[in-house]
Amino acid sequence: MRIKTVWFRKDGDTRGAEETAGAIASILWRLSDAAVINLSKAEFDIITPQRGFGIMAELQAFMVHLCDRMLYDRVDEDQRVPMIQTLAKRLATIMEDNIHMVVGDHDYPYQADFIAMVNRRSDEYATYDFIPEKPSYSVLTFLGNQIREIMGERDQSWVVDQIIEIETPEIVETIRKAIDGLLNQP
Template identity: 30%
Template sequence: MAIRIKSHWWNEASNRTLPEIASALAFISWRIALDKAINLHCERFVYADDAQRLGVIREYLAFLIQVADRLAHGRFADDARRVLITSLVRNVIAHCQDNSQDLLGPGDYGSPFVDLLNRRSADYAQYQLDQDGPSYAFLRHLGFEIQNLMGAGQENRWVIDQVMDKDGWDAYKSFAKAFRDLFD
């Protein structure tokens, strides 16, 4: 299932600030992560509940934030990159908080996401992402974390392969294209 990502500005003549672009990237990240979580269900993988589905979405969001940071690395000076990624993370946290609260009820859902993001940042730092995209190990780690979340029962046994071979790669391609489009 493919989603349509709007990654061009309505008024292209207008200059955008990095926080404005980060806000658009956060929304795009949420849409991509949600689409990939839905796709797993469409491929007959089984979620125990909405909390588990949100966990998968958060894993994709952590992955896409790492991708954004790598894409920004060669394109911006350190200060601009910091502004972009910090704004992106803040907006993603707001999406996580709002959507988690809608599904699971009142609570602090932002702080656990920050903790997850800090752990994943250390994990993904070991892996390569170059002009051709994420390395096999980069995608494998995403698949591994999602498999851990969903369990290795008979119905979810091959989720790691689905994420590594198709969904993770598709998420990267969609996000990288949107990232480039928003800056061009």
């Protein structure tokens, strides 16, 4: 997937945490959307918008936590925390807007539900020890099992392998490149 990993700027022009978080949110949305498309092309049944959005939400929760870990030693705490909060809020807005557009349901607090799920998953991912650029098999299995629960019975036995072996390597590498580029650090 082609993504923007550098800012087009003049010398001395800096981007704030909010703007950086917005750019990262756009990348994470595209990555989760591409993963759902890949699952569909691999003949996994993504038969309802709810299933597709559920998979995207799980992937995004994982990616938000991954970004937090990648930023931990690279950005001051007073910048990192608001950046991750802005990232999650931006993803919640994008998710809600897309659900409204596709499903048309305006009566449910999707943003609040998404933020609560991201916080819950972040607490769960925090129990795993792993290097951000190389998530452990156990954390990827946890992600795969969360997606497994969303899938239909026919796909449950295979989707974990697809997530671990096919989807997450590209996700992790793309996020690493994006953060390196957007923070202007090799």
